[in-house]
Amino acid sequence: MNPEMSPSLHLPGPIEVERKFVPGPDVEKKLCALGADLLEEITFRDSYYDNSDLCLTLNDMWLRRRENNWELKHPPQRGARGLNGASTQYMELTSEDDIISRLSEELGVPSPRNIESFGLNEFASFVTRRRRFQLPPVENSNTKIVVDLDEADFGFAVGEVEVLVKTQEEVENALQKVEEICRQIGVYRETPVQGKVSTFLQMNRADHYKQLLEANVI
Ligand code: V4E
Numbered sequence: 001m002n003p004e005m006s007p008s009l010h011l012p013g014p015i016e017v018e019r020k021f022v023p024g025p026d027v028e029k030k031l032c033a034l035g036a037d038l039l040e041e042i043t044f045r046d047s048y049y050d051n052s053d054l055c056l057t058l059n060d061m062w063l064r065r066r067e068n069n070w071e072l073k074h075p076p077q078r079g080a081r082g083l084n085g086a087s088t089q090y091m092e093l094t095s096e097d098d099i100i101s102r103l104s105e106e107l108g109v110p111s112p113r114n115i116e117s118f119g120l121n122e123f124a125s126f127v128t129r130r131r132r133f134q135l136p137p138v139e140n141s142n143t144k145i146v147v148d149l150d151e152a153d154f155g156f157a158v159g160e161v162e163v164l165v166k167t168q169e170e171v172e173n174a175l176q177k178v179e180e181i182c183r184q185i186g187v188y189r190e191t192p193v194q195g196k197v198s199t200f201l202q203m204n205r206a207d208h209y210k211q212l213l214e215a216n217v218i
Helices: 027-033 096-107 168-184 196-204 206-214
Strands: 015-021 037-052 062-066 070-072 088-093 123-136 145-152 154-164
Touching: 015 168, 027 145, 070 096, 088 096, 088 168, 123 196, 145 168, 145 196, 154 168, 154 196, 196 206
Parallel strands: none
Antiparallel strands: 015 088, 015 154, 037 062, 037 123, 062 070, 070 088, 123 145, 145 154
16 A cells, blocks of 8 residues: 555654744734744755756645755645645655655656756745744643744745644644634634745746646645
8 A cells, every 4th residue: 555645654754734824913922922932043045946847846846955954845645735725734755765766756767876866956045034933732732833934035924833743644633723823823814825935936937836826736
């Protein structure tokens, strides 16, 4: 059986369940009122890669280098999209070996020695300043709920409520939890809020952006 379809088997990475929001002026006050702690303030550069046919992103696969680390996000179930209502669910791979085998499968090429040898092109690169908050633990659960307030260097700000889970079975609860937190901090919206990469493409690479819209990826 395909391990990605079986809920309880070990997955190669966590599933990130997330809901983005437009950060209003009161959001930090509301987070404090819920007992959130500022965990860290960090700054990092993300560079995103694809081939000339956009095979990865048109299939909702997002390969990036965050500072010196490679990361790949893809929908947990094959053929599905990561966007689910106004929330998203993506498997996050951080092991280079796992990323290479997933990419070579997707691109239909043999596994090279390293990720650079796929010869992919950078299509977006920007710096994010992130303030990360952690909400107090939910009783009888070890779920960690994190809220990020991001400012990208191209003049765009976005927030996200995020929960990491280990199995597909836990996704439904996590979706409810991120929605509930958005309501509690007063940022709930029915429709998806666009993230940094989509906004970067809309501003700088209109054709790539249009193709993603037409493929229902964003
Ligand atoms: C998955 C995805 C993209 C890659 C960037 O993912 P995102 O979570 O927006 O970035 P970031 O910096 O917050 O990563 P983190 O630090 O949380 O790991 S670009 C587009 N997608 C798909 C997508 C979508 N279709 N709709 C929405 C609302 N978001 C993302």
